[in-house]
Amino acid sequence: MTLPRRAILAAPALVIGSAGAQPAxxxxxxxxxxxxxxxxGVAHFAAAATARGMPVTAAAGAPDGYRSAAALDVLAAGRFAAVDAFAGALDAVDPVFLLSSLPFLTASHADAARLRDLARPRYAAAAQARGAVLLWTTPWPPSGLWTNRPVTKPEDLRGLRVRTYDATGTEVLRAAGAVAEVLSFAEVDARLAAGTLDAVLSSGDGGAGRRLWRWLPHFTEANYAWPLSLAFASAPALAALPAAQQQAVRDAAVDTEARQWRAIEGRLAANRQVMRENQVGIHEPDAALRAALRGAAAGAVTAWEARAGEAGRAILTAYRG
Structure with missing residues (x-):
């Protein structure tokens, strides 16, 4: 099935952990x-679809051990009908999913939206090739470093044990002197409680949600990237839906995307307020640290362009032009 550029489709959910009969x-x-x-976003989608006559339940906090990296496998197995996934976790599926988390490529909400529009057809095609469809996109606030001590200069990174959210972040932080590894956000709490992490690369939003300040009371506003989460559903299941329910899901997904991109505009100030209320120290990197991170990032972006091929380079060329 060929999807138009802005097509937003959905598929019915199955009983969690089972590939049995589809419930309503x-x-x-x-x-x-x-x-x-x-x-x-998933809560808004569930409410919007349900209000339109298609019952949907939102499940947050890694239900049934769900991880973003397994999003398309989970859909194929019928464990869930629809999933939100951090895009960068899907780099093994297609390098295009790393695009939004390339370091220092986007510097604002407007940049992130423009890159999203250029990349959307490629996101949809990569999903369709694996039996999934794109539902909506969600912008994250810019990524920074949650740390157990202030990090403001290059030497503060040396030996720092950091969780990253994708392979590019790992490469960049290792090049800058940190001991970095990719971990699902669902694994972070246990590692912090065990004392085997010193820092987490994440936005203030993700940290606020997980209350990272319990272990990491400092946040460095590196403005590393404005990454995306993407929501997908199973393409084969679409045909099983009555036309009215298909339309309900399409409309709910469009509504959810609009809501997510509106919400991000006030999110930064709200996150900073929550962080300050919880005694988080908010720090700016000095010029030397900014230069060190940008220098470490250059090779990662070049490597991504080589992996992404002509299609990926075309998106970057259009974005930079």
Missing amino acids: GWTVATEYPATSIPGE
Whole structure:
């Protein structure tokens, strides 16, 4: 099936953990907490679809062990009908999913929206090739470093044990001197409680949702990236829906995307307020640290362009032009 550029489709949910008969309603899952912006997105979608006559339940906080990296496998197995996934976690599926989290490529909400529009057809095609369809996109606030001590200069990174959210972030932080590894957000709490992490690369939003300040009372506003989460559903299941329910889901997904991109505009100030209320130290990197991170990032972006091929380079050329 060929999808138009802005097509937003959906598929029915199955009983969690089972590929048995489809119930009347769906479940849409995210690994992020309900207070995060993806968590709010799945809740909004569930409410919007249900109000239009298609019952949907939102499940936040990694239900049934769900992880973003397994999003398309989860859909194929019928564990959930629809899922939100951090895009960068799907780089093994297609390098285009790393695009929004490339370091220092986007510097604002407007930049992130323009890159989204250029990349949307490629996101949809990569999903369709694996039996999924794109539902909506969610912007994250810019990524920074949650740390157990202030990080403001290059030497503060040396030996810092950091969780990253994708392979590019790992490469960049290792090049800058940190000991970095990719971890699902759902794994972070246990690692912090065990004392085997010193820092987490995440937005203030993700950290606020998980209350990272319990272990990491400092946040460095690196403005590293404005990454996306993407919501998908199973393409084969679409044909099983009555036309009215298909339309309900399409409309709810369009409504959810609009809501998510409106919500991000006030999110930064709200996150900073919550962080300050919880005694989080908010820091700016000095010029040397900014230069070190940008220098470390250059090779990662070049490597991504090589992996992404002509299609990926075309998106970047259009964006930079």
